[in-house]
Amino acid sequence: MRLRNIPGADEIIAASPYVIPEHADQKGRWRETFGNDQPIHIEIGMGKGKFLMTMAAQHPEINYIGIERYTSVLLRAVQKMEENPLRNLLFICMDAADLPEMFDRGEVDRIYLNFSDPWPKDRHARRRLPSREFLARYDQILRKDGWLEFKTDNRGLFDFALEELEPAGWKAQQVTYDLHNDPEMSAGNVMTEYEEKFSSKGNPICKYIIYR
Numbered sequence: 001m002r003l004r005n006i007p008g009a010d011e012i013i014a015a016s017p018y019v020i021p022e023h024a025d026q027k028g029r030w031r032e033t034f035g036n037d038q039p040i041h042i043e044i045g046m047g048k049g050k051f052l053m054t055m056a057a058q059h060p061e062i063n064y065i066g067i068e069r070y071t072s073v074l075l076r077a078v079q080k081m082e083e084n085p086l087r088n089l090l091f092i093c094m095d096a097a098d099l100p101e102m103f104d105r106g107e108v109d110r111i112y113l114n115f116s117d118p119w120p121k122d123r124h125a126r127r128r129l130p131s132r133e134f135l136a137r138y139d140q141i142l143r144k145d146g147w148l149e150f151k152t153d154n155r156g157l158f159d160f161a162l163e164e165l166e167p168a169g170w171k172a173q174q175v176t177y178d179l180h181n182d183p184e185m186s187a188g189n190v191m192t193e194y195e196e197k198f199s200s201k202g203n204p205i206c207k208y209i210i211y212r
């Protein structure tokens with residue numbers, strides 16, 4: 001995601017009713033916040049929110065939470081929510097490394113990672129969202145029989161992500177190296193902003209669904 005410092009973004013995010021402050025006493029209270037007992041699905045590294053907004057509109061019976069580190073990126077999602085509010089979608093502006101401080105054990109029913117930053121240098125491997133360090137964090141917040149879905153066009157990152165599963169105690173339920181030509185796994189697929197961009201260039205999209 002291209003980063004520009006957008007003047008006023010921090011203030012708009014801080015004042016938005018669609019963004020839950022990172023240090024709110026929020027852990028274990030998400031169902032109360034949404035005002036219902038619906039399942040909670042989160043996207044980590046949501047960017048400008050295209051995927052989540054489509055999902056939330058298609059599935060009013062699910063509550064969605066988008067997590068994005070940068071206010072300059074989240075701003076666009078907040079503006080879209082102002083134009084077209086969805087009662088089952090909220091955002092948090094935070095580093096995903098702190099997820100266990102925002103969600104109770106098992107509070108999340110499903111996790112989506114879409115086109116996560118590749119962090120290509122070996123010394124930055126721990127920052128990759130499908131790394132074993134992050135899988136350990138997801139393990140804390142995801143319901144026992146919940147699952148995680150990851151899509152990327154970056155084959156190097158995808159191979160790394162697959163290698164991380166066993167040491168982290170996760171198992172692959174489904175894997176494809178060409179999602180858009182996999183009739184079973186592409187059924188109901190909602191494209192993300194990056195997925196549209198890279199698949200239109202001819203890049204095949206890799207996807208796994210994992211559980212533990």
Ligand code: SAM
Nearest residue numbers: 001045046047068069095096114115192193194
């Ligand atoms: N998921 C969107 C898509 O598929 O179109 C955006 C993909 S973009 C390449 C990755 C996004 O993840 C960026 O907006 C980045 O700021 C965010 N991100 C990366 N690491 C993060 C972290 N540790 N915590 C929260 N967001 C993160």
